[in-house]
Amino acid sequence: MKRKKLLCALAACLLALIPFNAFAAGEDGEYDMAYYGQFAGQNASINVFNWGEYISDGSDGALDVNKAFEELTGIKVNYSTFATNEELYSKLKGGGAQYDVIIPSDYMIARMIAEDMLEELDFESIPAFENIDEQYRNPEYDPENRYSVPYTWGTVGIIYNIGTVEEPVDSWSILWDEQYRGDILMFSNSRDAFGLTQKLLGYSLNTEDHDELRAACEKLKDQKPLVQAYVMDEIFDKMLSGEAAIAPYYAGDYLIMAEDNEDLRFSIPKEGTNLFVDAVCIPKGAAHKAAAELYINFLCEPRVAADNIEYIGYSTPNKAAFELLDEEVQNDPVCYPPPEVLENTEPFLALSPETSLLLDSLWTEVLSTDKGYNKWIMPVFVVVAVGFSIGINLARRYRKKKDSPY
Missing domain, CATH: 3.40.190.10 (Periplasmic binding protein-like II)
Known part of the structure; x- marks a missing residue:
């Protein structure tokens, strides 16, 4: 490469x-x-x-x-x-x-x-x-x-590191695989993030069905605890350094990254993908x-x-x-994918103003959900903080006792 x-x-x-x-x-x-x-x-x-x-x-x-x-x-x-x-x-x-x-x-x-x-x-x-x-x-x-x-023009697919991901990568579902928790990157823009999720669920990239968009929103919320970061250009540093193992992104950028990391591969999922211009x-x-x-x-x-x-x-x-x-x-x-791959692609079309507003609202909902926080983080933080506070107080009491003339 x-x-x-x-x-x-x-x-x-x-x-x-x-x-x-x-x-x-x-x-x-x-x-x-x-x-x-x-x-x-x-x-x-x-x-x-x-x-x-x-x-x-x-x-x-x-x-x-x-x-x-x-x-x-x-x-x-x-x-x-x-x-x-x-x-x-x-x-x-x-x-x-x-x-x-x-x-x-x-x-x-x-x-x-x-x-x-x-x-x-x-x-x-x-x-x-x-x-x-x-x-x-x-x-x-x-x-x-x-x-x-x-x-x-180009396609969207999954970039992955074969040093971490040994199984075949042929479905968007791998972006929801629990074993890669913390190693997954995700698009930080709503259209691409929702688009691949809609494909996974069997919907059109251009669905105007609000129930389908809501289902995609819930699926993205389920994914959030597994996601290391929502990125665009930041993907280069993270994938090249091995900081992350899996990310959906554009074929052209994969070709650039692959020149500097021979462990990277690219796959277009079987559910289909976006063909963009x-x-x-x-x-x-x-x-x-x-x-x-x-x-x-x-x-x-x-x-x-x-x-x-x-x-x-x-x-x-x-x-x-x-x-x-x-x-x-x-x-x-x-x-330049072969015809059989291109036949399973779909372009993004402009959505109605009403659907665009809904998509923006749902994306904000995804990013603001607390599902991304591990349920043990807060209790552990409290225990550590309390323990640290007790330790400080004991140290102060010991210091005062040591310094006292009595």
């Missing part, structure tokens, strides 16, 4: 030999500098809001996507990250944050479209969109493809829309997209980029 670092090193060597403006536009062509240079000398900037660990940043000799874009266009990229779709939504809905480029997931894009939170894109300003595979155009979350450009959008009222579209186009350039996807480990919807990937990557069943 060391292929990424090796390929990144080779890419770095190539970059040192080839002028940048002749590299990423295509295998043979150069960038259209009349297009990419339109903001040169204007001190332009854009604010990009993306998931953590979700862009090639120059580590391990890889392409630094944002730096390359800045050097090519003269547009400064102010880059920050979020951990969940719900965090992104809250920041935008609150109105205090000003972003020009965001990368939400499919169901959140549908919600934002419904709430008029996204700008329509000018696709004449994004010519590299032609590289996006037809099967990822006009998706259910954006039927007319007016608001988004696909960035990555993350896409690039522009928030409503963005101050630098034209520059943002330039950035989106840059992400779609074949060589840029290939280097980027090679680094972050996810699957690409960019057919031209896919053709540039190493054959080993193209044939990786985790990154």
